[in-house]
Amino acid sequence: MSAIYILWLREVKRYTRSRAQIVASIAQPLLYLLALGFGLGPVFQKAGEGSYLQFVAPGVIGLSILFTSIFSGIGLLWDRQFGFLKETLVAPVPRLNIMIGKTFGGATVAILQGMLIVIVCLIAGFRPAHVSTLPLALIFMVLIAITFAGLGTVIGSKLQNMQGFQLMMNFLVMPIFFLSGALYPLTNLPWGLAAVTRIDPMTYGIDGLRGAFIGTAHFSPVTNVIVLIGVAAFFLILGARAFARIQI
């Protein structure tokens, strides 16, 4: 238990200390928010869908959580050769505890990052519909963070070199984001895209966030929560197995 805690604490400490990195990590979501929010705003309005900034803000919050949590796992690749991970793998602690401490540490960092982006969105003019549904939004932020920290651990445990990292970025992380409905509504999509969005677990996270923040959702919150818990459990089990097989 103390091992899980200290490894979790390590991840959180590293995050809160990297001020420059925190500022840099705001840049990308901010760009999406401002460029798309104001750039596509007029078209969106004309189509009768309301404010695009309102619509896209939950997507941007989801994006920052997705990226932060997946990267914390992919960091394993570097960490096991040139970092602290090696030291933990020879310690008299079960691998599972190390994996739990590290994955949930990564998820916690992603939640903190997500909250930071919520504040950035509020400053940019985003206004949640009801205060009462904000706790629900937090639940979705937590679920997204855990799901993709788990996926990150799977990838980070299996990757062998830096080329694989680029590959994952282009063929997994970006598609998860772009095919999730973070940037466009899920209604009236061509059937191909509609089918793909329903396979992407991020779709349910974004939809849940949007439902909680602005009150418009495609699926019911219960569906979203159940799908995310299922996928999170699946990735965590897969992550634990992959992590147990890491060889130095």
Add this chain to the structure above:
Amino acid sequence: MIQVRDLLKKYGDVTAVAGVSFDVAPGEIFAFLGPNGAGKTTTIQMLTTLVPPDGGTMQIDGLDPVRQASAVRQRFGIVFQDASLDSELTAWENMEIHGVLYHVPRRTRHERIERLLTLFELWDRRDAYVKTFSGGMRRRLEIARGFLHTPKILFLDEPTLGLDPQSRNQLWTHVKSLNESEHVTVFLTTHYMDEAERVAGRIAIIDHGKIVAQGTAAELKQQTSTDSLEKAFLALTGTTIRDERADPAAQMRQFAKMWRR
């Protein structure tokens, strides 16, 4: 303290360790010398529970690293060839995490952290981030950390690689003094013959996965009728240069060099 019989490890059709046998007595300093790719690191990885062997037997303090991994891990400390500190944390925090992972009770932990950091001349810098440390300081911290849980054996895999003579000298002085005061058995690998001769009681020379000679430095010189350990080493292992296959770790090491300040 360490007993190895006919240890075997294959990677595909490459035999990394081909039937190695040796004994290390309690309190001894034992050096493992060999050209690149001879099987030094693989042997250490098997002894330290990181890689399962394909044959042979091992005992660490009477325990089997394969079947009793956790108990074995509690009994050794290790300094890896590549850095394994968290450079975003302070020296103290790195020590503290190690102590928690090795189940050292809080009071003992804090006493020993102070004692070891003082001994390795890092106590004044305990609250500084490791990223501000020089290569020599990082190595000292890693070795201090390896001693924290009072291990019976300390494994050092090329600990002085890339250090200046002053840092190397100081590092071995500390290791020797702890070997005497805490009776820790030390198992080391190095490419510096002078270090092995100065520090180690006994030396084993490994090449192509097999031990080609073992004994004290004097015995090895006598065996080969040479007047220095370096000449004895070359007489035993030949003068051809070994090209290591660039595995992912080696590629990343190359990459890391580019980014190191």
